[in-house]
Amino acid sequence: MTAAVIYIHGFLSSPQSLKAQQLGEFVAAQHPDVEYIVPGLANNPGEACQQVDQLVQDCLRRYPGLLGLVGSSLGGFLATVMAERYDLPAVLINPAVAPHNFAEHFIGDHRNPYTGVDFSLGQADIDALRGMAVSPTASRYWVLVQEADEILDYRRALDFYQSSKLTVEAGGDHSFQGFDRYLPAVMDFLQLA
Template sequence: MTAALIYIHGFISSPQSHKAQQLARYVAEHHPEISYFVPSLANTPGEAAQQLDELVQHCLQHHAGSVGLIGSSLGGFLATVLAERYSLPAVLINPAVEPHNFAGHFLGAHHNPYTGVDFSLDQADIDHLRNMVSAPAKGRYWVLVQEGDEVLDYRLAKEFYRGCDISVETGGDHSFQQFERHLPAVVDFYAWGSGL
């Protein structure tokens, strides 16, 4: 059985995200023993969370329990929810923290340019995010943030994940510039050979 690594993209994104594709190429070239998953998530948080929960359960059943998560932005929030639910390690990139506190700005109609799907968010979606918030356990996370993130305040992630491994870089932006520098360390973080 092979290990599994699940990449969770952010809000209004897709498996074609630059970081997801960079990691896919790195894993394919350097770690063919790892099964890499980048699910195309539903645009609403409840549906996306259900998809991911089912995928994690599938991977736990078929990959001898060696499952790791990596999440970007809202995907970082969802990765935390799953990491706490299933005691999994996770790398988080400019993660959203308690997104219900700012998601009110996103109520209404949206268009996902990557998938061409039109959708709407309502108060029930915001409430779902609030109900999913999970306090992070120390020792399970590596959090990567850049101070130049123009979408999310990196200081919120520093506070929320206090006591976890956190790398704070000056400059950068929400996409996390030069993510490729961290690819070897990201994969090594999971210590696949130790059974997690």
């Protein structure tokens, strides 16, 4: 292996998500020299951030300068945190922007539909998200959004990443329908191919 790409899934998601699977199959078939990593993240954002941070550090030791990130939804937020912390390129799919500003309605009990794990979010989780906030360096990012995202307002991502490479599609949904159309371009943007 000569490089690595980390896919960071969103809240209430897992490595079994469709986009994670599509990217993994593409990397295995088209870029067998690239290690594809999809961690199963903790449901609490602070723990998830610590997991991703440790994984990024481990990958940078193995592949100095040859690591890219792909993040979806809250995973897009975490990818942004890591991209700024470690000077990495990232592709973001319908990313959450400043999730601490809207996450209060998630306080309470949840079940991850992929894993069946029950968990609770509290004010400490919102505070953890607030403490992670960063300002993006435009050249690091390619942001893909679909206007009919039923979970997040795509315009927030356009404002936050306004000077980055942006792809805006009419219709679609929060899962970003047709993500597989972009797989070759994702690897090109990350400069791992």
